[in-house]
Structure formats: C-alpha cells, structure tokens
Amino acid sequence: MTSDFYHPPTLDGHRPGDLVRTRPVFVAQLSQARGAWQVVYVSANSRSEPIAASGIVLIPEAVAAPGTTAILVYCPGFRGLGGVCAPSQLLAIGAEPDTTAIEAALRRGWVVAIPDGEGLGIIGGGPHTFLAARAGGRVALDLARAVYRGANLGVAVAPVVAWGYADGGRAVAAAGELHPWYAPELDLCGIAAGAVASDLAALAPAFNRGEATGLGLAAMVGLSHAYEHLPLRQVLSEDGARAVEQAQHLTAAELLQQFPQPVAHWCRRPEPWNDHWWRRVLAMETLAHTRPGMPLHLYHGGLDTIVPVSAGRRTLIAYRQRGTKVDWHEYDGDHRSTAHWALSDVLARLTEDIANGPVSQPTSASADAEVRPGA
Template sequence: MNNDDFYDPPELDGYQPGTMVRTRPVFVPQLTDAAGAWQVIYTSTTSRSETFAASGIVLLPEAVADPGRTAILVYCPGFRGLGGVCAPSQMLAVGTEPDITAIEAALARGWVVAIPDGEGLGVTGRGPHPFLAARAGGRVVLDLARAIYRDANLGAAVAPFVAWGYADGGRAVAAAGELHPWYAPELDMRGIAAGAVVSDLAALAPAFSRGVSAGLGLAALVGLSRAYSTLSLRHVLTEDGMAAAEAAQHLTAAELLARFPQPLAYWCRRPDPWNDHWWRRVLALETLAHTKPHVPLHLYHGSDDVIVPAQAGRRALIAYRQRGTQVDWREYHDDHRATAASATRDVLARLGEDIGDRPSRPSRPIDEREPGEPASRL
C-alpha cells in the first residue's frame, strides 16, 4: 500500500473542512454484509485549525433500513499504532482488519458505516498519528460525516449520524460530541457510544508507564507532541529515548508493545515525564467534558480492564453528569479486549433508539468558542 498514489496528499487550496477530495471503490473480502465500499480522501483540520487531507473508508449495507431506523455510523476503533500498515481503509481492502464484529453488526442493521483512519494514518507522509489527542480526532469524525453528506456519488442514504468508538476511538467520538455544536452544527447528530473512555489522561499514567502497556506510554508522548507543537520530546527524553521515539513513529500498536517493553522512565530524563509544566497543560487541554454534548452519550467499560481502569471511566461519567449531559453507563465483567466485543449488541440497540428521537438543538450560540480554541475558524 505504500506505493499507492491514491493516498498521496492532494493540493488543498480552496477546500473547506469536510469536503470529499477523491474516492474509489474497493473490495472488502472480510465483510459479507457490505454491498459496496469506497476508500475516501477528505479534508479536516488539526488541533491547530490547519486544513489537511484525511483518509477513511465508507461501507454500504446490502439492504438499507427503513427511514427512521437507518443511520450513518462513524466508527472509530481503538489505537492501531503511530504508523505502519494500520489504517482501517487499507486493512479492510487487503483482508487484515482485526475488528470486524461491530462493523458487520452495524451493516446488518442496514446502516452505512464510515471508518476514519485518523490523522497521520493512511495518507502518505502525514504521520505520526496524534495518539490521545481527542479534539483532533473529534474533528476527523465530524468532517468524515460532513463529507458523506455532501458527496452524493457515494450512494449513501440520507440519514441521521451517530458515532461509536472504543478506547482512544471512544475519546475521539466523545470529543466529537463536544465539538459538534460549534464545529459542525449542520450535522444531524443523534447519539454517541464510547467504550473504555478516560477523561483525565493522567489516569493512564500507571498503565502506560510499566507492565504490558509500557510501549503505549512512549506512543502517548510521541502522539501528543505531534498534536501540540509546544511540546518538546527532547525536554523529557534521553538521547536513547529520542531514538526510540523516532522508531516508534512508524510502528503499529502490536509492534510498539513488542519492541518497547521497558518502563517509560527508561527512556526519560526524569521518572515521571508527565509531571512537567507544558505536558501538564496539554493533559488538561485534552481532558474531556469541557462542555456537554447535545446528544445522548452512552459510556461503557470492562470492570477487569487493566489498560484503561474502570474507575477512570466512572470519573468520566461523573464529569459529564456534572456538565448536565444526558449520559448513561454500563459495566461488563470483562477485560479491555473482551468488553469491545461484549458490548456490540447493547451499543447498537442504544444508538438505534437515539436514531428514532428528534434531533437536539444546541443550547448556546454556535459561534461560542470551545475553551482553548483560537478565535478564527475555518
């Protein structure tokens, strides 16, 4: 896929966020319920409000559900890696996508399923992926929905939009709900489901600093520094750590975990790299529940999750409730991986109920800035 010119970055002069730039049909051998599939290149914006080319895939169901029961689902799986061959739009085309249960279940309901690759994945030369930068991920989600609405050539049914994500993907769709009222208020968004979500990133520090998830700690440093130019990796990493970070930019999640089993402190100038003025500031900016989504939010978690502790997810629930969000919670007696599969039926049922509800309206002016956002927007 590295030599595929479809994923070469296009010229974007004059393009607005959420515009389809190019599409092509593709065969997806793993999905029996897909009547058609399109790899897409569309425009979105970074956390610095800079326009860039993003990629993804749009899957059409064999039979579209009746009006009032069908939807356009933007689905964001968990973290796949900072680089390498881990973009869903490419993995589905070659038959190596590891997460098809939720996709097939949504297609079987007669929903269009759209999967963003995420900033830094798919499009050539855009990496590394800004892992844990939820607000950047939220824009990618909303702009993919926009692009589908605007491009009649895809053959997607006109339908309400719902979003579903897990772990880092769950953070992205939750952030999309917060951004929706001002970033893309024209979208008919009805509901959000987010699993294994942490609001305060500091809660991930113990798991990301040691143990089976240690490689994700290095990925977190690299990803957040990609999203925020004020963050200097050299300020917290040793020379060996800088070399490790450079290598990590091109690896999938599995490769990261296998190659960097050392505690995060092994690569750092201090035992706790997060306890730094600039890094603490970014962690605060990336905390969820700054504002409330204006659509129902369904949170779920595994009680035996050792990667994203369930207590951290419960704190996210409390934070959203304090904002007045319409939010519910379900806990499964499973670990991180098993919960992703266990929740599929419940999630689709909840989102299905949201589809039938009337769309909500923002309770504040759509030109009000999100905290920390620049005054000018595209």
C-alpha cells in the first residue's frame, strides 16, 4: 500500500500547506464517501522546520449547500508510534477501527480531511510525536491549507471546523491557538475537543497505574522526537533504552500489550518528567497559552481513567481565564464510551459554528507568518 507514495519528497521551493502528491483510493469502510484522496503535503514541526506530512481527504456523496457545508479536519486519538496506524493507510486497507464520526460528518455533506500526524505515514519520519500538540496543530492547519490549494481534489473553498479526541483533541485545540499567526487565511470557525489535558503533568498518575500505563513510554518517545534536545537516554534505565528502540515502531494496541509497566519502571528515577529540560517542554506544551478566536467546545467523560476528568476541567478553567468562548459537556461515561456518546452533540455545535460564520474575516497569510518560530 505504501509503495513510493509515502517516500519523503523534496521540500525545496515549497511552503507549509503546499500539496505535493495525491492519489485516489477506495475506502470500502465508508458508505458515505463518493471519493477519497491520499495526500502528501508540507507542514512544519515543533522547531518550525519544514516536514513532509500525509493524510486523507474524503469527499461526501453529496456536498451540502453553501452555508451548511464545511471542511472538517478530524484528528482521532492516539493510534501508535509506528507500524500501520496512519489513518490514511488504515482507511485504504479497510482497517480503520472507528469510522462512526467520519461517516456522520460525511452524511452531513462535509468534506473530511484526516491528518496522519507528524511521524506517521511518511516513510522514515517516525516515531509519531505523541502529545506534542504544537506540532499536531500545525499538521492539522496545513492539511486544511492543502485542501484549499489542491485544485485537483475538486473541493470548493468552505468554512473549516476541527474536531479531535484525546491526543487529537490537544492537536485541534493547539490549532485554534496557532491559527491567528500561522494560518490566518483559513476560515476556521469552530473547534470541538474531547478528553483534553492542557497540562501533561496531570497525566503522570494515569501513566503509572491503570489501563493507560503503556502510554507513558509512548509519551516519552513522542515528546523526545518532537524536541530532539530532550535528554531521553539519561533518564532511561538500560531496559528502558531497549524498550524505546522497540516501542517507536509499534501501534497503540501493541504498545499496551508489550509494555504494560508504569513509566517509572523504564527510568532511573520514579519521576523522569522532573528533569529540568522535561519540565521546560511540558510547560511549552501546556495549552491555553493564548485565546482561540473561534468557539471551543470541550467535552469529557466523568469516569475517564486514561485522561482524568479533573485534567479536562482544569483545561476548561485555563481557557476561560484567557477569555475564550468555550463551553463544556461532561458525560457519565469512560474514555471510550464518551467518544461515541458525544458524537451528535459535537456535530450540532460545529453545525452552529458553520452557520454563524467566522468571528473575524480570514486574511492572507504573510511569508513571515508561515515561518514564525514559537511555541
């Protein structure tokens, strides 16, 4: 399935959001898709360096009328650090684990664009930068740009909405913060984000016990790839170093099965995130640094043991303190059930955002905006 399509292209002369390569694919899992395109495009990493990224663009059977249609950038939860877990590949081979939200959006007549995320899809680009929301936000915004610019995709310019869950929720929330200076030409009018932890330190207890323990090692691998100066080797034990070499090639299911131990098990001390450099990165990756200019819809499961609801409530408070137009919906469910129960509510909120239009008129992005260093 990968063939030469996912080999990294030459990026010389390209800017973030440029569409480099496309090919049509058949997605048998989706009854509501009239067409689908795998895409390779240009984005930027946490250090503002250009990177190749990949994703998939899904065309609905019937595009909704102007004023009700949209381009939905959809960022699902964590699928893995490597292996076959990029959404653009899973959909093409009929192995996408959850198509419910995608189908529901297509049924509304929305174009759905799904980024694979930094480190997934493109050959040799991994491991995935799990929990690095700043990188995830850029990859999401640049896929929307690529859809705008991709005349061969046959997609008319329309308002953009973004929706993500867990790690994907962090990515779309960060996209809302980055939007004014990174991609102001996009008509981004609403964001829905579920199970979001603004402060990554709040996830530490879950990474050391319970069903999320296998994700602690993945978090260290993902963040250290996003920020190459992070001293991963010096906080790992010898067993931890060997585990990391293996973990960076695994899907989420494989990670949870093969590395169920607490993150402290792989480290020289029980709280590796208290290292000076790690504390700096965790602070940089905290959300609500700025106020998104569009409505933000946060939701969470009260019984979530993977991303504690207390972390989600603190995210809500942080955005409110910034003056964000934000609402909150708490469900009486766990991490997985909430993702499904929230579907109709999320679609209703984003539909209202589309009808209301952008808070301010999108502007043309300057060259400086596209290469601006920062969080």
